[in-house]
Amino acid sequence: MSLHPSYRYPSGAPRGAVALVFALMLFILLGFIAMALDLGCLYNRQAELRAVANTAALAAARQLNGSAAGVVNALAQAASAVAGARYQYRQQTISWSGAALSFSSASDGVWVDAASAQAAPEALFFVRVDTGALASDPGTVDGLFMRVLSAALASASVRAVAVAGRSTIDVAPLALCALSATPATARANPGPPANTELVEYGFRRGVAYDLMQLNPDGTTAENFVVDPFTPPGATGAAGNTAVSLVGPYVCTGQLAMPRVTGGALTVARPFPLASLYNQLNARFDQYSGALCSFVTAPPDTNIKSYVYSSAAPWMTVTPAAQGAQSSTSGGKLWTVADPLPAPTGNTAAMYGPLWAYARAVPYSSYVAGAAEPSAGYTPFATGDWATLYAPGLPVAKTTYPSGTLTPYKTSSGSFFLAPSSAHKGVAGRRVLNVPLLACPVSGGSATVLAVGKFLMTVPATASALYAEFGGVAAPATLGGGVELYR
16 A cells, blocks of 8 residues: 555654664764774784884893803893883883893793893893783773773783794804813923913814814714704704705804704714805805805905915914824824824924914913903913924014914904905904814714814815814804894
């Protein structure tokens, strides 16, 4: 049935229904707007706290070096990094507290507080920042509109957690047998008692070795390639030591792990020098075959090659070879510089270029259990060197650098050569941090006794890697990359 065109609805009926519907819709719409505004405040607060947590975590992680001092520095740097940080649309300042920091040996490990970390810092290379532990409670957000709907919605709380830590360590994927398992011994050289020399893990400072021709347990050379991916204590895949995978890490001189102690490293023998020597030589501004990039593997600031026959003019005796002559005395493969007493018939020329990187050190400078001073041990005076080596008196000429410098550490003159202007050099790149292993090594895992510092005196070849021993690198001095893990 259809209504007559003249029919009229009861007065006011449509208008009241529309008003009611409009009021309901407006209430719902305002509710959504209120929710969006309050949720926006929560989201913004979360972002503000995330920035604070990330900044503090990265600043702290860069300081961790396996020492109690590193933990103290981490606390200080985290506080400094967020000093002045603001939240609540930059209206409030963060009240920082060290309680927000905790420490671990892994990014997903067991976390300990700062006091516990300082008591046992050796393996702690990761830090976590939890803004929920800040006393000022910056995560509480008072609702602007939602409280109208319910008292339970009057406020909400957010927090941010960031984890940062060491992702690499400045240690080369090349390992050697320690010539001795003893950290430090006294070598009584001929001459006055004052010439008793410090020997570390069987190596003598200032002596150049062919790192491919050493073995304290036999007369066949032993050297190893380190799995750059598998941390100590874990078993790596056999393919991890393939040349194609190890090559980039030889370029950079790093391993993709935070430390090399605390468990056995995965290794393989021998180190494939014939396939990787070009990667080592990037340190001399040589980029043959584009195997390394000067961006990620820059040259050294001093690329001068100290060739035995022409570029070691600081010695009164011209060396006969690039390193100390090999010796199989005592059933070991070492050099004529190592046996004590020195083998009969030694001459000064057999020792190769000496003291390019490091000076010999008296044993009296060494303090058992204490880290080497940041400025290094007090060395022998150059006038004392005549009694440290073979007959023939291989002593330094007056052209040898004075003070604490050595030829490699000069920045001008005949002992120095800068890389190309297009390739910005980095000091110390020629110094290889090499794990010294407890040998003999059985199978594919080995224990690291220490990390030795060896300066490449000349570019490597397919069969030889000459490097001068410069002491042991304390764990706290081994840097590396740091990254956020979450």
